[in-house]
Amino acid sequence: MAGALAVILAAGKSTRMKSALPKVLHEVCGRAMIDYVVDAARAAGVGKIVAVVGHRADLVQGYLSRTPGIEFALQSEQKGTGHAVMMCREQLAAHHGPVLILAGDTPLLKAESLAALLTAQREQSAAAVIGTATTAANHGLGRIVRAAGGNFLRIVEEKDASPDEKQIQEINTGCYAFDSQSLLGALEQIRPDNSQAEYYLTDCPRILLQSGKPVVALNAFDLVEAQGVNTRVQLADVTASIQAETLAKLMASGVTIVSPPNTIIDPRAIIEPDTVIHPFTVISGAVRIGSDCVIGPHAVISGAVTLPAGTTVGAFQELRVES
Known part of the structure; x- marks a missing residue:
């Protein structure tokens, strides 16, 4: 092709x-x-x-x-x-x-x-x-x-x-x-x-x-x-669809997402198995998270952040690296 x-x-x-x-x-x-x-x-x-x-x-x-x-x-x-x-x-x-x-x-x-x-x-x-x-x-x-x-x-x-x-x-x-x-x-x-x-x-x-x-x-x-996006409502619907698919793939690969409705993860993020994502966490950009990490609750991770295996990002912490 x-x-x-x-x-x-x-x-x-x-x-x-x-x-x-x-x-x-x-x-x-x-x-x-x-x-x-x-x-x-x-x-x-x-x-x-x-x-x-x-x-x-x-x-x-x-x-x-x-x-x-x-x-x-x-x-x-x-x-x-x-x-x-x-x-x-x-x-x-x-x-x-x-x-x-x-x-x-x-x-x-x-x-x-x-x-x-x-x-x-x-x-x-x-x-x-x-x-x-x-x-x-x-x-x-x-x-x-x-x-x-x-x-x-x-x-x-x-x-x-x-x-x-x-x-x-x-x-x-x-x-x-x-x-x-x-x-x-x-x-x-x-x-x-x-x-x-x-x-x-x-x-x-x-x-x-x-x-x-x-x-x-x-x-x-x-x-x-x-489905084309012509309204803000349709924009939200499409966003929800992609977000649901992203979380489902991560959980199928071995990531624990404690509360999917209360978690936002960028489709570009790579997260290894046995990592636990607690509620109200936001992960945006090409973030890389190793295995056996614990993230959140209420954590914000964005940009070109790489976390090695076993890392803990506690409640209300923010990590940001400009891409």
């Missing part, structure tokens, strides 16, 4: 979050949410990433510039997802291979799901692979319409769906794998013929299918993965 390119859409505002900070830079468990998308793409085998920036582009580009292998495309006016990808024409034209299209506000994406998209695109020589999920809570989501034999027909949005189509539980996650040159050709044909006067990326699979090229809808995602 080393030849894969990823386009990450990161031009949006934080309108519903009531924030001047670009949405993708809001933190989830101590990291900007877009970092999780970048990590998932890298782990799926992506070699190069193009981030489409727009709102407060200087902030987003300045932040991501610290990460090697990321290029940028500017969407100075937000005219839809298709328009955002159009801003990457130069990079797409130079790339001959698979392209992932991802949203920068979906920090729960799993690398395994993205790798499945790339595998399907390669093995089926597909012009487009649409990542889908199944849910009964499908209100407001684009439905996947299939032919009687199961082949993909089209994506239909809620407002355009018939009563029967509204009953469809397979939905579009907004994650795609395209053949780069097929995508370029489809982008030339999409038009802003809709109530929002925007260029929709969802029109591209339909255009490719109508031109006789293979288009696949792959039900490889858990709905939670595609």
Whole structure:
């Protein structure tokens, strides 16, 4: 998969979050949410990433510039997802291979799901692979319409769906794998013929299918993965999900967390078995804690802190090393 390119859409505002900070830079468990998308793409085998920036582009580009292998495309006016990808024409034209299209506000994406998209695109020589999920809570989501034999027909949005189509539980996650040159050709044909006067990326699979090229809808995602963050409530929900997964992995590896609901641990932290974490402890950053340590309660450890085996950090102690 080393030849894969990823386009990450990161031009949006934080309108519903009531924030001047670009949405993708809001933190989830101590990291900007877009970092999780970048990590998932890298782990799926992506070699190069193009981030489409727009709102407060200087902030987003300045932040991501610290990460090697990321290029940028500017969407100075937000005219839809298709328009955002159009801003990457130069990079797409130079790339001959698979392209992932991802949203920068979906920090729960799993690398395994993205790798499945790339595998399907390669093995089926597909012009487009649409990542889908199944849910009964499908209100407001684009439905996947299939032919009687199961082949993909089209994506239909809620407002355009018939009563029967509204009953469809397979939905579009907004994650795609395209053949780069097929995508370029489809982008030339999409038009802003809709109530929002925007260029929709969802029109591209339909255009490719109508031109006789293979288009696949792959039900490889858990709905939670595609959960975008548009509000502070959703930000808290996503943070809670990642935090719960982090604590579960640590406990499965032999770490005792006395009160998980009252403990915060950064996903980047490494903690060895038989260490005990007491309630109201906060561990943030790439902290390394050896085995047989006792931490807390009410301890705060942050940054590039390394604690050898057998260390005790007592109640209300704070250890901080700037990363």
